[in-house]
Amino acid sequence: MKTFELHLPKTLDEALALLEAPAATPLAGGQDLLTELKEHLVAPDALVDLRGFQGADKIELAADGALSIGAGVTVAALEHHAELARRWPILAEAAASIASPQIRTQATVGGNLCQRPRCWYYRNEALVCLKKGGTECFSYGGHNKYNAILGGGPSYIVHPSDLAPALVALDAEVEIASKKAARRRVKLASFFTLPAEGDVLRENVLVPGELVTAVHVPAHAGNWKSTYLKFKERSSFDWALSAVAIAARMDGGKIAEVRVVLGGVAPRPWRASGAERVLTGRAVDDAVAREAGDAALAGAEPLSGNAYKIPLTKGLIVKALRRIGGRA
Amino acid sequence: MILREQSPQDEPKTPPAPGKKWQRVTVAENGQEVEKWIEVDAASAEGWPERAKMRLLNQDITRVDGPAKVTGAAQYAHDMRAPRMVYARFLRCPKPAAKIEKISLEAAAKMPRVVTAVSLGVEETRFLGQPIAVVAAETPDAAEEALRAIEVAYGALPWVLTHEQAVAENAPIAVKRKLKEGEKPGNRVDERKSGDRDAVRAAIEAAPHKVEFTYTLPVQHHACLETHGVMVDFRGGGEAVVHASTQGTFTVHDDAAEKLGLPAAKVRANVQYMGGGFGSKFGLGVEGEWACELARRLGRPVHLLLTRADEFLFAGNRSGAVQKLAGAMAADGTLLALDAEVDKLGGVSRGSFPGQPYIYKVGQSSSAIRYVYTNTDGARAMRGPGHPQASFGIESLIDELAYLAGQDLLEVRKKNLEDKVYHRQLERVAREIGWYEHPHRAKPGAHTEELGVGIGFAISTWGGGGSPACQVDVRIQRDGSATVTCGTQDLGTGTRTYMATIVAELLGLPATAVEARIGSSEYGAANPSGGSTTVASLAPAVLEAALGARAKLYAALAPALKTKPEALSLDVEGLLDAASGKRMSWKQLCALLPSEGLSARGEWKQAHAGRGVHGAQAAKVEVDTLTGRVRVLKMVGIHDCGIPMNRLTLKSQINGGMIQALSYALLEERVLEPALGAALNADFEGYKIAGTLEMPELVPLVDDDDTRQVVMGMSEAAIIPGHSAIANAVHNACGLRVRDLPITPDKVLMGLEKLRTQS
């Protein structure tokens, strides 16, 4: 890999100052970035290692369900937080579904949200695809089994993060810091961008110099149930072929309010508003769940090799709703 | 049964030498089994101990080198280091075929810590990822970085990557070859034909139950944990050691010596531990050749072990197969006819395929076996070369026909198998998997159920015989230490362990009391480990050496004890003199030996080895029709092999075979990009191998009904049937037949959608 300068700042402010330099890149757990470096997908002049201060990052959970997670919290810490697992099983389940135990001990929440796509055309250095400044998304006419069925075009990547759909289902916001501007908070749902909307070379609204510092989940009054159901081609460790994140406020046997977010099927976490409309105010059995699945996938536009993601995602919605309803 | 080309069926006409007889033996050539007739001793005095009296053989013995492996003390070729050693890396051609018009190495050679950059002198590359230059540097990183500074001007050449591209009209020619008279140019080449196709087709037409389908198997990778390569410890003097990751200690050092410009006697191959080969690691290879060449030029040790991407692109693979099978069955389940058209996909080589019908007896059959060239690296032997492919075709077809005929899937197999060993093995696995209580024995489960459970069967065959070559030395010293030595290699199968065990069994010692020394070309000769021939080639020689040492021991001690050698025997309590009833401990008796101790050499004896391995496996799966998930719940395997040298490692071989087959059934597949000429999953992220969570309950059964008092190798038989059993179990669970492996959720879901719209 190209030689680079490694900075080891001790504070966030120091890091933000260092990140002002062009082509300075933040380094957290390194589980994605180091691979990108070694495979020559990126060649930054400087790395700014965040771990000098991220070690202090915490998970803070309030009685009303409000939650703050520092960007440096590891995926393993999310997975093993007992109280969190009771209050928001969706997060523990999402965390546990990620990569391997070894990787989870290093990978951070901030890095997980900001990781780059896994599309095998993108990851092959020799293929200069749209995501790398080329003119074509090779998956479109190629091996697109793992690519998007929703929100695709002109790039058909799927967003790789499992934490993202789970956190969007909890209506989370990200806190963003930079040297130039005041801290800002952005809804995670609008943090991620579609290739057609924004810069096709990026997956989110961050601009150089900015850092994700925390994720905040607002208070959730009432009886909330949540779950993350991820389907991997290889159970042992793999990315999602499809995933369903659901958070629902229950009123007796009925769903009073619900957020349904799909992972692994779109370039960003995909809010399935159609399914939410079907479910709201209903007691959920398999028939209603199938109706919700149909609504969620109504707009799907599969490529040549990924139409299976439609029945798959519908199936996962049925299974996830059984968990929400305590039927599985 | 199995088509083996050029295998002489009849005994040679010339009479054998006095005291000898003709014996048909199996030898491994490039991982393939080849059969030959040789002269062997007509009678053998002593053989394997009676099974009832075995203390160590036919028991569960943990590997003697297990602790070294799990603690990391075991040194593999990858781990070898030497002073002033350089690391070498290959530059791969990024195109499936290209003219190398110009290659500029200067910039690379001038980079920091780079020692040299060399062109391999390739003018035209023939396959994707072919190595074209090599760099040596003080660190691996520096070598890798330097590769990027090599400038190559590639001239365009046409190419084909996939079967579809290769067989298309006017496809570019992947491999240039001499055409036979009247032969049209093309990538598909006829290899062999059998049977009267028209007659077979007519028989199929007339039969009550018939099917015609194409069964496809992907290219699979060996995925050895240790990549291919060597560390050549040459320091510019008159001798060298080649630390090699190889399946044949004696397959590297001659070529290495030549490359190093040294006499063969001055070059030693060292193979203490090797991290998997599965048929892909014979000979020096391009990596070993260049390591030696660089070492000679630099006068320095060279570490050249392939990167994982190299490994995926040019270290061999199991050939893919496209089999068009048409078959027919009578109402009573008898297989009437089979016509097979088989394309092997072996890249720039031919690939393997034993033939159809595989094992089963079919009324009449015809086949055309062809190979199809593509611009990908050549297939190599891989555990049971060709057999898993043939198994998948025939076992799938049998189930499809059996369902049409309403036949029990187990009974229909027995009906079409003459060899009764299969009957008992099939019944055994059927009992163990719960077949007789299973609801879908002649009709698959319904695709309308959310969860379906299915069972599938498949069988295998293998030779597993041995051949001469091994020279084994057993040495006993005055302090009681015992060693058994041979230059052979241990592929992880437990070779060291059974060498020690055999000697310990005969001398009345615990297995740990005998030290096995292997993996050096300075020790006695040994054959390479291919075709599951190691145990049947080596164990007889170990037995002979142990018998010889024991006889010498008796002869040496008898005078001192004032008894006859015939009166002496050894067991766990030491020596017993039957004449006097006196006993002596091992330590005491060894102390009576002369200072040089004693040693005996053993060579292969046919009488101790056998051949003819069978096997049956059953798989039970659960199919989730909502998600397309296939979960293997249980696999059962049984394979006969004469005397189990070690029941534990035997069961490990069966488990390993079933695990590799599971992975082949559900996940593994090389993915190429035909439009761009690229490989998409030359890494362990995209090339998915089953992990811990995929593991079912594994039940390896030792076939104790096989009472042959000989040794044979069964390892390859264990990988042949598992994926076929799984594919059959998927069909049995939900009525969906997936005819191209791997059976991934996308195929299951789309297949189920189709079934739904059809019904």
Ligand SMILES: Cc1cc2nc3c(=O)[nH]c(=O)nc-3n(C[C@H](O)[C@H](O)[C@H](O)COP(=O)(O)OP(=O)(O)OC[C@H]3O[C@@H](n4cnc5c(N)ncnc54)[C@H](O)[C@@H]3O)c2cc1C
């Ligand atoms: C084999 C493997 C399998 C995996 N499987 C999964 C999976 O199934 N699901 C899943 O969700 N993930 C998976 N991952 C991804 C893994 O979880 C991520 O690599 C990890 O979360 C990234 O975190 P990190 O802290 O290591 O980030 P790094 O690798 O350090 O950084 C990743 C990217 O984010 C940027 N970045 C890091 N922190 C910040 C920040 N605070 N603000 C702004 N930008 C930042 C970096 O500059 C870099 O571009 C897998 C990874 C591997 C290697």
